[in-house]
Amino acid sequence: MIRGTSEIRDAYRxxxxxxxxxxxxxxxxxxxxxxxRQVGHLVRLFQQLKxxxxxxIAPGPARLTVDVARYLPTPPVLIDASAQMLATARRRLGAAxxxxxxxxxxxxxxxxxxxxxCVYTFRLIRHFEAEDRRRLYAEIARVLRPGxxxxxxxxxxxxxxxLRRHTAADEHQHYDALFKRDSLVAELTAAGFNxxxxxxxxxxxxxxxxxxxxxxxxxxxxxxSAMEIVDRxxxxxxxxxxxxxxxx
Numbered sequence: 001m002i003r004g005t006s007e008i009r010d011a012y013r014x015x016x017x018x019x020x021x022x023x024x025x026x027x028x029x030x031x032x033x034x035x036x037r038q039v040g041h042l043v044r045l046f047q048q049l050k051x052x053x054x055x056x057i058a059p060g061p062a063r064l065t066v067d068v069a070r071y072l073p074t075p076p077v078l079i080d081a082s083a084q085m086l087a088t089a090r091r092r093l094g095a096a097x098x099x100x101x102x103x104x105x106x107x108x109x110x111x112x113x114x115x116x117x118c119v120y121t122f123r124l125i126r127h128f129e130a131e132d133r134r135r136l137y138a139e140i141a142r143v144l145r146p147g148x149x150x151x152x153x154x155x156x157x158x159x160x161x162x163l164r165r166h167t168a169a170d171e172h173q174h175y176d177a178l179f180k181r182d183s184l185v186a187e188l189t190a191a192g193f194n195x196x197x198x199x200x201x202x203x204x205x206x207x208x209x210x211x212x213x214x215x216x217x218x219x220x221x222x223x224x225s226a227m228e229i230v231d232r233x234x235x236x237x238x239x240x241x242x243x244x245x246x247x248x
Contacts, residue, residue: 029224030212037201051117058124062089079103120151137191144247193245200238
C-alpha cells in the first residue's frame, strides 16, 4: 500500500497514469456518479459564495476543473506536484470555456499568500496520516482569506472499514484515512476550521457496487440510472462525505 508524501507523489509522476486516470476511475457508472456529485456540489457552492479567487490542489488531469471552471468569475489556479498530470490537465483544459493557471508545486509548501476565497482538493488529504493532514490543513489555512472555504472529501469509517475487511489486500493501492463523523469534525476544529456541511455520497454502497459488477457490463445506462435512484433516495450512512469548512 502506498503511503507517505514521496511515494504518493511518485505514483502520479507517470505519463500513462496521467493519460488514463479519468478513463480508469471515472468513466464507469460508479466513478461517473461520484464525479457528478462532486461537480454538482462545487457548482452549487460557487453559485452561493461567488468566490473571486479559487485554488485547486492536486487537480490531476483537471478532472473537476474542466466541468466547474465556467462557473467561476476568474480562472482557478491549479497546483500539482506532477508535471505529467499538469501536462494532461493543460491539454484537457485547452477546450474548456475558461483557462486556468497551472503551477507545479508542493501542497505542503504552497507558493501563495492569503489570497484565496476557496480551496478545493479531492483524493489528496485522505491519503495522509494524521500528522501530514495537520500540515496540509495549516498550509491551506495560510493561503485562505479569513472566512475562506475549504472543500475536500473524507471516507466514512463505519461503511468503508467492513468493506475493506472483505476485499483483497492489494485492491486499495493508496492509504486512505477513515473517519467517524465526530472525529472528522474534531480534527478540523483543532486545525482552525469550522465545519459547515457534510454532504453524504454513495449511500448503500454495497448495492451500488453490485450494480456496477452485475448490470454495467450489460447496460451502463441502466446501471447508472439505477445508481442515481439508490444514491439519492437510499437511506443509511454514505461511503464518503464532501466536506465544506471555513477558516476560523
